[in-house]
Amino acid sequence: MSLITFEESRPMDFIGLGRLCIDLNANEIHRPMEETRTFTKYVGGSPANITIAVARLGKASGFIGRVSDDQHGRFITKYLEDRGIDTSNVITDKSGTVTGLAFTEIKSPTDCSILMYRDNVADLKLEPADIREEYIKNAKAIMISGTALAASPSREAVFKAVELARKHRVVVFFDIDYRPYSWSSREETGIYCALVAEKSDVILGGREEFDLLEAPYGPLQKDDQATADRWFAHHAKIVLVKHGGDGSVAFTKDGQSFTGTTFPANVVKTFGAGDSFAGAFIYGLMNGWDISRSQQFGAASASIVVSSHSCSDAMPTAEEIQAVIDKHTSR
Ligand SMILES: Nc1ncnc2c1ncn2[C@@H]1O[C@H](COP(=O)(O)OP(=O)(O)O)[C@@H](O)[C@H]1O
Numbered sequence: 001m002s003l004i005t006f007e008e009s010r011p012m013d014f015i016g017l018g019r020l021c022i023d024l025n026a027n028e029i030h031r032p033m034e035e036t037r038t039f040t041k042y043v044g045g046s047p048a049n050i051t052i053a054v055a056r057l058g059k060a061s062g063f064i065g066r067v068s069d070d071q072h073g074r075f076i077t078k079y080l081e082d083r084g085i086d087t088s089n090v091i092t093d094k095s096g097t098v099t100g101l102a103f104t105e106i107k108s109p110t111d112c113s114i115l116m117y118r119d120n121v122a123d124l125k126l127e128p129a130d131i132r133e134e135y136i137k138n139a140k141a142i143m144i145s146g147t148a149l150a151a152s153p154s155r156e157a158v159f160k161a162v163e164l165a166r167k168h169r170v171v172v173f174f175d176i177d178y179r180p181y182s183w184s185s186r187e188e189t190g191i192y193c194a195l196v197a198e199k200s201d202v203i204l205g206g207r208e209e210f211d212l213l214e215a216p217y218g219p220l221q222k223d224d225q226a227t228a229d230r231w232f233a234h235h236a237k238i239v240l241v242k243h244g245g246d247g248s249v250a251f252t253k254d255g256q257s258f259t260g261t262t263f264p265a266n267v268v269k270t271f272g273a274g275d276s277f278a279g280a281f282i283y284g285l286m287n288g289w290d291i292s293r294s295q296q297f298g299a300a301s302a303s304i305v306v307s308s309h310s311c312s313d314a315m316p317t318a319e320e321i322q323a324v325i326d327k328h329t330s331r
């Protein structure tokens, strides 16, 4: 009996919810942002990247979000459409909001940072009325990004989406996706993200992100198994703790744990690892693969994306991921 059941009769495999943004990745790498003159524009935003990854792997995908009523918003919507992602629930926000921008600084393969411009962003204007029960109930899974909880009305929209997903047995993935810029305090982040984590089937995050959810209620567990047990006491069936270049550990409610290794990479930049990992890991779970194989698929996908300049454009096909696994795994 599988830990998670996807309702196979649903026409839509996967829905992403949250921010649709733009990444501006430095072209002149290995130097600080102050000395960077040109950038390449890509669609970005963690839940967008994950949805693009899942769609690239062949799953029928859609998105719930708001984009700005300008050239950037139209660029994002068209990009999703060109990749076969359903945009019927991507709403153009008419209140004068803008598209969130992430300027990425690539100083070295290990020293990367992101400068976010997120004042008055369209994605946080998602409203509860934008969340349509008919849309959610036709899906097998939904991915919630923690950043969508950073402000109202998007926060309420997330809670509505999660309740409807639970009502209709849509598997809820929650990526903590902590982006400090969008929040007013760490306590606010921890408290709201914990409320959604309690209702989620699969929770993904880094060690520090899980600490953030534990901090308001202290003391910190400091231990991945103890952290996982905390969420298993609620609704979670799988808790995956990401450890960057050291891989990941997945815990399951039936008491097992699985250590995921990494694949060699010619690292261009570190960001995009988590999103590509998540997309391929989710794909594996949706195919009914076991946790270890899904983790391996995620890690191989991440090794491709950290070796590339972009996140969204670089999301690989299943064949490309399998080729990495075959190359580095002895048979
Ligand atoms: N330098 C790297 N080389 C190869 N794989 C990596 C590297 N960094 C991360 N990964 C892979 O990506 C996964 C997620 O990375 P991580 O950095 O923990 O996520 P996030 O980007 O969300 O912080 C890791 O578990 C690992 O499999």
Ligand SMILES: O=C(O)C[C@@H](O)[C@H](O)C(=O)COP(=O)(O)O
Pocket (backbone or CB within 6 Å): 021, 023, 043, 044, 045, 046, 047, 049, 102, 114, 270, 271, 272, 273, 274, 275, 276, 311
């Ligand atoms: O999420 C954003 O707004 C920026 C992303 O598009 C960016 O590329 C990034 O940070 C990827 O995140 P990660 O996969 O968690 O490293």
